[in-house]
Amino acid sequence: MKKSGAQILVDSLLEQGVDTIFGYPGGAVLPIYDALYDADIRHILTRHEQGAAHAADGYARASGRPGVCLATSGPGATNLVTGIANAYMDSIPLVAFTGQVVTSQLGKDSFQEADITGITLPITKHNYLVKDVRDLARVIKEAFYIATTGRPGPVLVDIPKDVSSAQTEYEDPGPVNLPGYRPVLEPPAEQLNRAAEAIARAERPVIYAGGGVVYSGAHRELRRFAELILAPVATTLMGLGGFPGDHPLALGMLGMHGSKYANFAVCECDLLIAVGVRFDDRVTGKLESFAPQARIMHIDIDPAEIGKNVRVDIPLVGDVKRVLSALIERLEAKLPGAWQEKIQTWKKEYPITYEENGHLKPQHVIREIYRVTKGQARITTEVGQHQMWAAHYYTYTRPRTFISSGGLGTMGFGLPAAIGVQVACPDEIVFDIAGDGSIQMNIQELATAVNYDLPVKVAILDNGYLGMVRQWQELFYNRRYSYSELVNPDFVKLAEAYGAVGMRVEKPADVRPALEQALATSRPVLIDFIIEREENVLPFVPPGESLDRMLG
Amino acid sequence: MRHTLAVLVENNPGVLARVAGLFSRRGYNIDSLAVGRTDNPAISRMTIVVEGDDRVLEQVTKQLHKLIDVIKISDITADEYVDRELVLIKVNAGPEKRGEIMQIADIFRARIVDLGRRTMILECTGNEGKVKAFEESLRPYGIKELVRTGKIAMLRGSRYTSINTNGSREDE
Ligand SMILES: Cc1ncc(C[n+]2csc(CCOP(=O)(O)OP(=O)(O)O)c2C)c(N)n1
Numbered sequence: 144m145k146k147s148g149a150q151i152l153v154d155s156l157l158e159q160g161v162d163t164i165f166g167y168p169g170g171a172v173l174p175i176y177d178a179l180y181d182a183d184i185r186h187i188l189t190r191h192e193q194g195a196a197h198a199a200d201g202y203a204r205a206s207g208r209p210g211v212c213l214a215t216s217g218p219g220a221t222n223l224v225t226g227i228a229n230a231y232m233d234s235i236p237l238v239a240f241t242g243q244v245v246t247s248q249l250g251k252d253s254f255q256e257a258d259i260t261g262i263t264l265p266i267t268k269h270n271y272l273v274k275d276v277r278d279l280a281r282v283i284k285e286a287f288y289i290a291t292t293g294r295p296g297p298v299l300v301d302i303p304k305d306v307s308s309a310q311t312e313y314e315d316p317g318p319v320n321l322p323g324y325r326p327v328l329e330p331p332a333e334q335l336n337r338a339a340e341a342i343a344r345a346e347r348p349v350i351y352a353g354g355g356v357v358y359s360g361a362h363r364e365l366r367r368f369a370e371l372i373l374a375p376v377a378t379t380l381m382g383l384g385g386f387p388g389d390h391p392l393a394l395g396m397l398g399m400h401g402s403k404y405a406n407f408a409v410c411e412c413d414l415l416i417a418v419g420v421r422f423d424d425r426v427t428g429k430l431e432s433f434a435p436q437a438r439i440m441h442i443d444i445d446p447a448e449i450g451k452n453v454r455v456d457i458p459l460v461g462d463v464k465r466v467l468s469a470l471i472e473r474l475e476a477k478l479p480g481a482w483q484e485k486i487q488t489w490k491k492e493y494p495i496t497y498e499e500n501g502h503l504k505p506q507h508v509i510r511e512i513y514r515v516t517k518g519q520a521r522i523t524t525e526v527g528q529h530q531m532w533a534a535h536y537y538t539y540t541r542p543r544t545f546i547s548s549g550g551l552g553t554m555g556f557g558l559p560a561a562i563g564v565q566v567a568c569p570d571e572i573v574f575d576i577a578g579d580g581s582i583q584m585n586i587q588e589l590a591t592a593v594n595y596d597l598p599v600k601v602a603i604l605d606n607g608y609l610g611m612v613r614q615w616q617e618l619f620y621n622r623r624y625s626y627s628e629l630v631n632p633d634f635v636k637l638a639e640a641y642g643a644v645g646m647r648v649e650k651p652a653d654v655r656p657a658l659e660q661a662l663a664t665s666r667p668v669l670i671d672f673i674i675e676r677e678e679n680v681l682p683f684v685p686p687g688e689s690l691d692r693m694l695g
Numbered sequence: 696m697r698h699t700l701a702v703l704v705e706n707n708p709g710v711l712a713r714v715a716g717l718f719s720r721r722g723y724n725i726d727s728l729a730v731g732r733t734d735n736p737a738i739s740r741m742t743i744v745v746e747g748d749d750r751v752l753e754q755v756t757k758q759l760h761k762l763i764d765v766i767k768i769s770d771i772t773a774d775e776y777v778d779r780e781l782v783l784i785k786v787n788a789g790p791e792k793r794g795e796i797m798q799i800a801d802i803f804r805a806r807i808v809d810l811g812r813r814t815m816i817l818e819c820t821g822n823e824g825k826v827k828a829f830e831e832s833l834r835p836y837g838i839k840e841l842v843r844t845g846k847i848a849m850l851r852g853s854r855y856t857s858i859n860t861n862g863s864r865e866d867e
Contacts, residue, residue, distance in 0.1 A: 264713060265720050269763040272708070289763060322858075323705060323766040447757035450750065 148276040148307040149178035155283040156184060161211050163187060163566055165195040169215020171242025174307040187595055190587040192219050194559035196226020200235050201563030204546045205521060209236040209290050216242045217255030225553060227297045228266040232550025233381060234354060236295035238286050245305040246274055260301050268296030276309040281316035288319045293326030294445040295358060326444060328462045338440055338457050339473035345414035347482045348374040354381030355419015355443060357542040361464035368467050373477045375486045377405040379420055381549045384539035398426035399684045400531045403493035406690040408486060409434050417441045419463045422452040432689035442466045495535050502675045503651050505529060505604045509536035512574060512602060515658045520572040521564050525557040525581030528610040531680045533576040555584025558601060562588055565597040579605040579631050592667040593642040600661050601669040603634060606676045614679050638669035647671045697726060698752050699848050701856045702741040702759060703767040706732060710764045723747060723755050729845030742847045769856040771848060778848035781820045787837035788815040796836060803829045814839060
């Protein structure tokens with residue numbers, strides 16, 4: 144049977160179970176768009192390719208299925224770059240397709256040519272330039288396989304226009320055969336035994352859990368594991384929701400913007416059990432004084448993470464879910480003692496709080512969002528202070544409910560991600576908690592939300608500053624607020640211009656009614672919360688300090 | 696310390712860029728990198744000489760392993776192996792010096808591969824030490840041009856670092 148490259152692409156997507164792609168057309172992808180015209184796949188037209196990549200990323204984070212985006216060659220492809228890098232840093236399964244100039248024009252600086260495989264080499268798990276239509280089906284199959292197995296990550300497939308329009312006698316590519324790619328899923332038994340022994344012997348264990356817990360679907364195992372050995376659980380930003388935030392053993396987030404009790408616990412533990420994490424510098428602070436009294440156990444599917452940043456005493460390479468199940472089988476329940484008591488005392492003594500003073504506080508806004516959504520919303524964020532407040536003041540009890548740019552820290556992520564999340568979870572409440580700076584990086588995606596009736600809610604915590612930058616300038620640059628103050632548009636009118644609902648809230652008492660009204664409408668809503676301007680995120684470990692040296 | 700890695704990769708376009716890019720991006724030092732096809736045209740072999748302590752080596756190896764095109768990595772530094780480099784040297788060689796230079800070539804079992812009116816090109820293969828000594832012996836005559844390949848290496852005896860015909864990995 145003869146098929147065009149574009150038809151092979153569409154058929155392969157269907158075979159992979161793809162129901163939605165996020166994209167933006169252009170000359171080099173016209174054959175593909177033509178094939179999509181009558182395909183049984185939902186295409187969401189974003190207003191910028193960066194929006195398409197982030198939306199696909201948000202879709203993947205919420206659903207656990209790979210996100211797919213599509214862009215044209217040259218500027219379309221380069222506009223995807225930030226989104227791809229964002230997915231790479233947070234290990235998100237993303238498959239990005241780009242159009243490319245015809246093969247005979249490759250390498251000639253042709254109109255709208257960009258060497259996108261070269262550009263994305265360091266920010267993809269793998270990438271392909273398909274020069275022969277007969278390779279296309281195999282490449283697409285490999286791309287999905289690579290993106291979703293082992294440590295997930297983005298894969299890019301670059302398709303020249305003559306390849307997508309060429310006809311070929313279609314042949315099923317058969318099973319994936321990649322001799323150099325064999326993820327290890329389970330560590331050897333003797334290593335598990337050694338780990339179990341160390342856990343049994345530990346008197347002051349702490350679990351440090353990250354995105355790997357969420358991605359491997361190991362939240363139940365993590366909970367059972369923690370309850371069995373009575374270890375308190377600190378999570379990274381990516382790990383929020385991987386362990387119920389309202390559990391007595393929950394320590395919340397650790398690191399630079401972590402809770403005091405999480406950081407104290409890490410400083411005093413004798414065994415640190417790191418699960419699906421990568422020892423980011425925002426978590427460890429000064430490396431020499433990180434978990435100074437502890438032996439370190441590290442469970443991760445990516446062997447290259449073991450020993451990358453810190454010395455590891457007990458490595459366990461494998462899928463987090465399988466490793467935790469195997470450990471649970473080998474362990475006996477522990478009884479509470481002095482360590483558990485100490486943790487509870489710390490939790491009481493150093494709660495995460497803020498000062499109410501009659502002004503509108505960002506923390507109050509987030510608490511109210513938590514209350515009116517009964518803790519059941521999917522929260523996305525942009526990057527800055529509001530992101531950290533969203534991490535602290537909303538309690539995440541389920542995985543994949545807190546969706547935020549961790550590794551790259553990409554302003555402009557939250558709104559397009561919320562669109563992707565809403566597509567994946569049409570019946571749920573999706574809130575983008577935003578800063579007034581960040582929202583303006585991809586605010587054009589409001590048009591996408593309106594276009595496709597995606598009722599996302601945006602809560603701007605509007606302080607008139609690039610708040611996180613201002614906070615650093617306040618603390619480390621003698622309050623010299625160099626280019627961090629913003630002159631903003633009227634966000635309410637802007638929302639209305641896009642066809643969304645716009646609201647403004649300036650008083651604490653108006654927060655709840657506004658939120659209730661927002662939830663009562665099935666349209667996209669943007670609420671501009673005018674918050675206290677110079678509120679800081681506390682506690683705060685200054686960069687390069689050890690975790691017990693917290694401000695606030 | 697310097698380590699010699701034998702790396703088998705799929706013979707795909709861009710694989711050299713992936714490997715080289717990984718080294719530069721992560722700040723590892725490559726001393727030399729030689730690459731060529733193996734007896735299986737689908738597979739190339741790189742010999743990479745890299746400088747670093749055990750920690751660096753561990754990371755280099757693990758990061759290389761993450762590349763989808765990399766099939767197998769063997770650190771053969773501690774093993775018995777044969778290694779070779781090839782050097783071509785164009786040296787000043789007026790008629791009065793040719794005899795001496797030919798004697799030096801003889802000692803190193805080098806070959807004269809071109810003879811000009813005032814220059815000669817010599818070819819020499821050997822391990823790094825020999826190639827270096829050869830270069831030093833010719834330096835006094837005036838080296839006009841010199842090119843070296845990177846180092847290639849192979850384990851001695853019956854041990855090998857390739858993959859056997861049915862595709863599974865084999866070390867002994
Ligand atoms: C694309 C991008 N550019 C710059 C930065 C650096 N940066 C980090 S936080 C921040 C300020 C964010 O301000 P805003 O969105 O208003 O949020 P707030 O901190 O006030 O809550 C900036 C500029 C970034 N993270 N991403």
